[in-house]
Amino acid sequence: MTRRKQAEQALAESEDHYRHTVELNPQVPWTADPDGMILDASKRWESLTGLSVSDSLGTGWIRALHPDDVKSTSRVWTESLRTGRPLDVQYRIHRVDGTWRWMRARATARRGKNGEIIRWYGTVEDINDQRSTEEALRRSEARLKAVFDAVPVGIVIAEAPDGRVVMSNPRAEEILRSPEAAPAMIDDYCRESISFTPGPNSKFTRKIDHDQDHDHPLANAIMGGxxxxxTEYLRFHSDGSSAWISLTGAPVLDPDGRVSGGVVAIQDIDEDKREMQRLSDLNTVLKIKLEAHQ
Structure with a gap:
């Protein structure tokens, strides 16, 4: 009798343990027969939807779904039942507080010895906060993309550590007249150019592509933090023309201070640069004429 009592007590404790595991789980476990009829579900479903478990059996659970999600959810569930593939579907349910929240239902089939489906085991979890965050992120990305494409300055973004280009806006391509094959490295945007850094000791420096020590000066500097x-560059185009541009680069830092990439802003300064050169040449001519009349 003592052994029997001990076994009964152990069984009761085990049942109590698993019951609490199911009931206190933030997810809603459920089971269904091979035809998709719900056989059982956690009581948490009732606390979420106000619809009792008994009323949710069979196809009763559909009453908790948003009307716009019933057709698509049923179609996905029917496809899983037909093929035996795992179920993964998202839909909205009506909460007891009157709100609609997004849920994600997943299930996998349990098969018999001959491969036949004998039971479906699944869960339903609340993903409303995750969906809201993802939607807010998509809206933010859309706004940033609109700004990125609309700014009058060319922008090129590269990844660390090699300076490989991952993104550029239309203005950058317009200024640089990039060929059909987009540049792969951030330094490709100033290849075959003459650089000029404004200042008291201004000087021109012709870039030498075959110099390995300076093969990627822009990327090396930015990725080095x-x-x-x-810096002003006289950029030569494939049609033989040239135009002055200005490049400003900066590293992109992770929260821990590591360089995760780089961004380069490109401005078209050709008109201003040539106008300044014209005025400078005119000033030189006037000086020569004045000196000749003295």
């Missing part, structure tokens, strides 16, 4: 510029 240094800001660059503004």
């Amino acid at each position: 240094k800001s660059i510029g503004p």
Whole structure:
């Protein structure tokens, strides 16, 4: 009798343990027969929807769904029942507080010895906060993309550590007249150019592509954590024309201070640069004429 009592007590404790595991789980476990009829579900479903478990059996659970989600959810569930593939579907349910919240239902089939489906085991979890965060992120990305494409300055973004280009806006392509094959490295945007850094000791420096020590000066500087510029470049185009541009580069830092990439702002300064050169040439001519009349 003592052994029997001990076994009964152990069984009761085990049942109590698993009952609390199911009932206190933030997810809603459920089971269904091979035809998709719900056989059982956690009482948490009732606390979420106000719909009792008994009323949710069979196809009763559909009454908790948003009307706009019933058709798509039923279609996905029917497809899983037909093919035996795992179920993964999202839908809204009506909460007891009157609100609609997004849920995610997943299930996997249990098969018999011959491969036939004998039971479906699944869970339903609340993903409303996750959905809200994802939607807010998508809206934020859309706004940033609109700004990125609309700014009058060319922007090129590269990843660390090699300076490989991952993104550029239309203005950058317009200024640089990039060929059909987009540049792969951030330094490709100033290849075959003459650089000029404004200042008291201004000087022109022709870039030498075959010099391995300076093969990627822009990427090396930015990925090394240094800001660059503004530096002016006389960029030569494939049609033989040239145009002055200004590049300003800066590293992109992670919260821990590591360089995760770099961004370069590109401005078209050709008109202003050539106008300044024209005025400078005119000033030189006037000086020569004045000196000749003295």
